[in-house]
Amino acid sequence: MLLFLILTSLVLINCGYRFSPGGEHINPDIRRVYVDTFINDTSEAYVENYIRNGFIDQFRRSSRFTITDGKETADAVLTGSVKNIVVTPLASNQFDKATENRIWMVVGIQFQERRSGNMIYLNPTLTGEQSFLTDQVDTNRSSINKSAALQKLSLDLSEKGFRLLMSGF
Numbered sequence: 001m002l003l004f005l006i007l008t009s010l011v012l013i014n015c016g017y018r019f020s021p022g023g024e025h026i027n028p029d030i031r032r033v034y035v036d037t038f039i040n041d042t043s044e045a046y047v048e049n050y051i052r053n054g055f056i057d058q059f060r061r062s063s064r065f066t067i068t069d070g071k072e073t074a075d076a077v078l079t080g081s082v083k084n085i086v087v088t089p090l091a092s093n094q095f096d097k098a099t100e101n102r103i104w105m106v107v108g109i110q111f112q113e114r115r116s117g118n119m120i121y122l123n124p125t126l127t128g129e130q131s132f133l134t135d136q137v138d139t140n141r142s143s144i145n146k147s148a149a150l151q152k153l154s155l156d157l158s159e160k161g162f163r164l165l166m167s168g169f
Contacts, residue, residue: 034074054158
């Protein structure tokens, strides 16, 4: 029984699992990052700015990186595009009118060393979803809800993308 406990303890201690990504796979010399303007391949206005600002915020929160004002002073550059946004009904009322919709967004990101051109991280299909309430009477309210959902989804996707970038997945 003692041998079993010792072996189990050794396995658990040495499994290598960690809760927070540290970016160990990223060259430690990469400290300054530029987040380039995202390309918007959709008809949704401003969503590229929401995503870009979300990534800037994630890099600023990190103690490892600082944000630069231009590519020329950066060690690495994050580029990306909003590839697709789909809105689908999630719930409807007794008259088959949507009362809640779901937004699906697909974003592609690349994190690349500026001087060497080496790709640090590439994710062409970072996806996420967010729901929002619709109002059949007040279409302005529905538009406001949709905009708020797009902003939240953009922040969620930038956080998810940053975590994946830092963990190397």
